[in-house]
Amino acid sequence: MSRKNIEFSALRRSLRLAAIPLVLASLAACTPSLTANVKRFQSQLPAPAGQTFAVVADDPALAGGLEFAQYARLVEAQMSRLGYTPASAETANLLVRFDYGVDRGRERIRTTGVGFRDPFWGGWGGWGGWGGWGGWGGWGHPRFGPWGGWGFGWNDPWLGGGIDSYTVFTSGIEMKIERRADNARLFEGRAEAVSTSNRLPYLVPSLVEAMFTNFPGRSGETVRITVAPEKKKG
Structure with missing residues (x-):
């Protein structure tokens, strides 16, 4: 040589x-923001003036839980901000059925990536028909997925190719608004996101914020909404 x-x-x-x-x-x-896919449908959702509501658990297993109560207050605050008035489930005009969860995560390892890719701007998928969601399974949730095309890493000529190893989680919330008098469905909404966080205290408030951005939205339209990144301790 x-x-x-x-x-x-x-x-x-x-x-x-x-x-x-x-x-x-x-x-x-790099602390990426959470980007959520939000899909909403509505049918004769009444104007807020004079309308009362109550937030209830769509999953009976969550009813009465302290964790559910914490997240239900977030939905209640958003509904109140719109002009609806909180009431008891026995007297409210509207029942807001709420559900949430995060899956157990999937390890992603790639060795052929080219260039840096933000995992929160990859190819979206996994949206099924309404009613196709299964049980939450405790802290995990099997209803999300499959997701493809997600990953981040780098492809540096000095490092000899792309290198990534990380876990991604799919989180989601579902909200339904019904008229209590006749159980007529007036609104259906779902927000899903893929992130490297599985912390429900961060994910659920962020997804609720996404759900109520430009609420109630255009019926049948899927929009992508970005909310603030998770604050790191220390």
């Missing part, structure tokens, strides 16, 4: 070693 080639190889090794902490630092500093 010529002296020139030896010097070039040494330079390559030096740059490769120098690139690793820089890439890791850039990934650590």
Whole structure:
């Protein structure tokens, strides 16, 4: 090997070693926002004036739980902001049925990626028909998926190809509004997101915020809504 080639190889090794902490630092500093797919349908949803509502658990297993009560208050606050008045489930004009969950996550490992890809702007999928959702399964949820095309990483010539290893979680909420007097369905909405967080205290408020952005939306339209990133402790 010529002296020139030896010097070039040494330079390559030096740059490769120098690139690793820089890439890791850039990934650590990146805190993506949560981007949710929101799909909503409505039929004769009444104007807020004079209308009362109550938020109830769509899944009977959640009824009466402290966790559900915490998230139900978020929905109640949004409905109140719109002008609806809270009431008891026995007297309210409208019943707002609410459900939420996050799946158990899927490990993603890629070695052929090209360039940095934000996992929250990949190909969306997994939206099924209404009524196709199964049970939450405790903290996990099998109804979400399958998702394809998600991943982030880098493809650096000094690192010898793309490198990623991470877990992604699919979270979602579902909201239905019914007229209590005759059980007529007036609104159906669902928000889903894929993220590297499985923390329901962050995910559910973010998904509720997405659900009520430009509420009630255009019936049958799916929109993509981005909310604030998760705040890291420390």
